[in-house]
Amino acid sequence: MAKKTTTKKQKSIEETLWDSANKLRGTVESSEYKHVVLSLIFLKFASDKFEERKQELITEGKDKYLEMKEFYNMKNVFFLPKESRWSYIIENAKQDDIALKIDTSLHTVEKNNPALKGALPDNYFSRLNMDVSKLAALLDTINNIDTLKDKEQDIVGRVYEYFLSKFALAEGKGKGEFYTPKSIVNLIAEMIEPYKGIIYDPACGSGGMFVQSIKFIEAHNGDKKAISIYGQEYTSTTYKLAKMNLAIRGIAANLGDVPADTFAKDQHKDLKADFIMANPPFNQKDWRADNELLDDPRWKGYDVPPKSNANYGWILNMASKLSQNGVAGFILANGALSGGGEEYKIRKKLIENNLVEAIVILPQNMFYTTGISVTLWILNNNKKERVVKLPDATRNYRNREDEILFMDLREIGEPFEKKFIQFSPDQIEQISKTYHNWQQKDSDYEDVPEFCYSAKKDEVNSKDYSLVPSKYIEFVNRDENINFDDKMKALQTDIADLLKQEAESKEDLLAVFKDLGYEL
Known part of the structure; x- marks a missing residue:
């Protein structure tokens, strides 16, 4: 009988590298090894680019320029002295001082390339005191990756995205805030269309919003x-x-001179952005002291956001930085849609000022750090009639100052990594097309039950400036058509009956033990 053969699925570069990184467990904390892997990937990629450019100079007969950094920088290639090159790292991979050599390499790369100032870890590998054999195994795995093999596929970029998402998955709730799931970033980009001008992210994490903006531009x-x-x-x-993530893709960015709190130390005070994309921390508490930031110019014309929750601080920070035609797309917890106090006053003013363009509820389980459903807000500083030409389309906008689009995407999405949800490319296209059709003249937009609804500002006012989509979108088959008070009263009765039955069972049990002479 012939022996049955099975074809083993070949692992992707990302999966192979992830398996290798997992072997670091026990020698470093899981919260640390993402920086180990991504720093080494950066160094390998920079070295591959350097060697490629070096060979070009040799081919051109410019051997005397091989050690002159100007001839590398002119082609957007980082110049690497001998002790920073990957070949040198591999030659010494099994030496006891390999961690020090890696630190020296990273320090020298940064020193020789001003664009990398503040980007690379300082004395990081030496401080971790890693097992040399495990570090050498990881170096060997990375050594087998040809980062320039397929320029169209952006191998290093793929590894970055894969690892950032994997680390966010592994670290769970309370960590991984630096990563916004790719399909959400794609959706924001397709909706606000950041094709030219200034793009700003006040809580940029690892730079994913910027990367996707560039991909949007290339795709269109x-x-x-x-x-x-x-x-x-x-x-x-x-x-x-973030600096490394952008550097490996050749994206120039001003992320401020140092890492800093956007509220306490705004490093872009006079900025006016054409596009803002952001996923700031959800429900950030005690983000300012009682007497701090009371006269901040970012709140001008609005109430001061409450110190108990930074959601409206983030909203006003972004609103203050919009250019005359600026558009912002950002993610917030759902509580911001209907809060009271100062939040209510700010929300009311934002609506009256015609800034709120669309409110989009996302499905649960899209984020690796929380299972809750969250909201995509779109603010637009110019909802008036105008024509905008994009590289591959023309938008003939109608006046939408008196309207807000509400969308509910909670029943849209596909499974991802077993317990998570993401949007497919077709779904992103459908959602963004609905939004753009709503914006434009002579389109085929129409309200769709359980999906979208265009509300007049008077209607929003009549609902006390609530931005909860279920108050506007028609629901036929889902829980939104159930009267909340009736449902709660029914639950109240059921729970009361259960508690009564539990008390009676407890009394019966005590009585049985008492009859047996074992009083409890």
């Missing part, structure tokens, strides 16, 4: 040189990740 035949990128990040290690 735009000009990457027509974009300027500004951002800010509070956490030092994440700030470095």
Whole structure:
């Protein structure tokens, strides 16, 4: 009988590298090894680019320029002295001082390339005191990756995205805030269309919003040189990740001179952005002291956001930085849709000022750090009639100052990584097309039950300025058509009956033990 053969699925580069990284467990904390892997990937990629450029100079007969960094920088290639090159690292991979050699390499790369200032970890590998054999095994795995093999596939970029998502998955709730799931970023980009001008992210994490903006431009035949990128990040290690993530893709960005709190130390005070994309921390508490930031110019014309929750601080920070035609797309917890107090006053003013363009509820389980459903807000500083030409389309906008689009995407999405949800490309296209049709003249937009509804401002006012989509979208088959008070009263009765039955069972049990002479 012939022996049955099975074809083993070949692992992707990302999966192979992830398996290798997992072997670091026990020698470093899981919260640390993402920086180990991504720093080494960066160094391998920079070395591959350097060697490629070096060979070009040799082919051109310019051997005397091989050690002159100007001839590398002119081609957007980082110049690497001998002790920073990957070949040198591999030659010494099994030496006891390999961690020190890696630190020296990273320090020298940064020192020789001003664009990397503050991007690379300082004395990081030496401090971790890793097992040399495990580190050598990881270096060997990375050594087998040809980072330049397929320029169209952006191998290093793929590894970055894969690892950032994997680390966010592994670290779970309370960590991984630096990563916004790719399909959400794609959706924001397709809706606000950041094709030219200034892009800003006040809580930029690892730079994913910027990367996707550039990909959007490339996909729609735009000009990457027509974009300027500004951002800010509070956490030092994440700030470095962002700088590396952008550097390996050749994306120039101003992320501020240092990692810093956007509220306490705004490094882009006078910025006016054409596009804002952000996923700030949800429901951030005690983000300012009682007497701090009371006269901040970002709140001008509005109430001061409450210190108990930073959601409206983030909203006003972004609203204050919109250019005359600026558009912002950002993610917030659902509580911001209907809060009271100062939040109510700010929300009312935002609506009266015609800034709120769309409110989009996302499905549960899209984020790796929380299972809750969250909201995509779109603010637009110019909802008036105008014509905008994109590289591959023309938008003939109608006046929408008196309207807000509500969308409910909670029944849309596909499974991802077993317990998570993401949007497929077709779903992103459907959602963004609905939004753009709603914006434009002579389109086929129409309200769809359980999906979308265009509300007049008077209708929003009549619902006390609530931005909860279920108050506007028609629901036929889902729980939104159930009267909340009736449902709660029924539950109240059921729970009361259960508690009564539990008490009676407890009394019966005590009586049985008492009859047996074992009183409890």
